[in-house]
Amino acid sequence: xxxxxxxxxxxxxxxxxxxxxxxxxxxxxxxxxxxxxxxxxxxxxxxxxxxxxxxxxxxxxxxxxxxxxxxxxxxxxxxxxxxxxxxxxxxxxxxxxxxxxxxxxxxxxxxxxxxxxxxxxxxxxxxxxxxxxxxxxxxxxxxxxxxxxxxxxxxxxxxxxxxxxxxxxxxxxxxxxxxxxxxxxxxxxxxxxxxxxxxxxxxxxxxxxxxxxxxxxxxxxxxxxxxxxxxxx
Numbered sequence: 528x529x530x531x532x533x534x535x536x537x538x539x540x541x542x543x544x545x546x547x548x549x550x551x552x553x554x555x556x557x558x559x560x561x562x563x564x565x566x567x568x569x570x571x572x573x574x575x576x577x578x579x580x581x582x583x584x585x586x587x588x589x590x591x592x593x594x595x596x597x598x599x600x601x602x603x604x605x606x607x608x609x610x611x612x613x614x615x616x617x618x619x620x621x622x623x624x625x626x627x628x629x630x631x632x633x634x635x636x637x638x639x640x641x642x643x644x645x646x647x648x649x650x651x652x653x654x655x656x657x658x659x660x661x662x663x664x665x666x667x668x669x670x671x672x673x674x675x676x677x678x679x680x681x682x683x684x685x686x687x688x689x690x691x692x693x694x695x696x697x698x699x700x701x702x703x704x705x706x707x708x709x710x711x712x713x714x715x716x717x718x719x720x721x722x723x724x725x726x727x728x729x730x731x732x733x734x735x736x737x738x739x740x741x742x743x744x745x746x747x748x749x750x751x752x753x754x755x756x757x758x759x760x
Contacts, residue, residue: 543608544628551629552602555594563591563708568752569599570715577605580651580690581719584678584738585697586746587660588667591706592699596658599714610650611658612643636663636677647681652690661738667704669757672739679734683725693719696738698745702753713749717741 560567583600585592597609611631618626618633634643650657663675682692696717703710720738723730747757 542628543630547625547628548608548630551625552597556598556601556603560591560594560598560712563706563710564712565709566711567595567598568711568713568749570713570748570752572599572604572716574695574716574718575600575605576656576693576695576719577607579654580685580692581656582651582678582682582692582694583609583656583658583697584661584694584742585658585714586672586699586742587662587665588699588704588746589665589701589706591701591712592660592665595699595712595714596697599716600656605656607656609658610655612647614664634677636675639677644681644684648685648688648690651685651692652688661742672743674735674739676735679722679731679738682722683731686722687725692722694722694738695719696741696745698742698747698749700746700749700751700753700755702755704755711753713752715745715749715752717745 583596585596593611598604601607601609608630611626611629612634613626613631615633615635617623618631623633632643632646634640647657659678659681661674661678662672663677678694682694685692698715698717700713700715701710702712706712718741720734720741723734743757750757
């Protein structure tokens with residue numbers, strides 16, 4: 528399976544670079560996050576699987592989210608890397624060059640290519656953890672969570688290839704919005720959800736409602752820990 532992943536990955540990403548990945552881990556987790564946030568809380572880490580395929584489904588309120596996730600779920604914690612599915616616009620230029628070397632790979636949200644979908648399924652079949660922001664982009668305002676259909680479709684596609692993938696809702700919260708230097712941050716993991724079989728439209732609709740509610744609950748826990756609880760929607 529690892530050979531299949533490497534072959535598929537070569538068309539989209541460099542994979543986990545042996546030089547840049549450890550350097551990025553040091554600069555983000557040991558320097559950037561510690562300088563930005565005087566406190567970094569991880570709530571309910573027992574909900575994070577340390578083996579087997581999993582999709583992490585976090586809320587997205589700030590660019591710091593992408594650094595908080597590896598801190599709470601990455602190699603130092605779970606023994607494996609966070610493989611981010613990133614929008615094509617974020618994978619351009621110098622930023623894209625670095626992201627490719629950290630295991631990120633691009634997805635066109637409007638028309639995801641079969642190469643991207645197959646790589647994602649190969650990674651899951653290889654027992655890796657995939658990070659997808661189900662809302663599709665950063666939402667800086669407090670508002671009801673609206674999910675795009677990509678996550679559940681990918682999980683169902685993997686399921687049809689005999690790869691059962693739990694989905695873990697994740698919520699992030701900050702003591703200030705936008706996050707400022709020497710503020711505080713929290714990340715909360717919810718209980719894993721089981722994706723319904725492909726073709727059952729009502730079950731799929733109910734799953735998305737349940738996932739959005741679980742993400743909201745996780746975000747509420749993180750925000751409350753930061754003294755900034757969400758209002759009701």
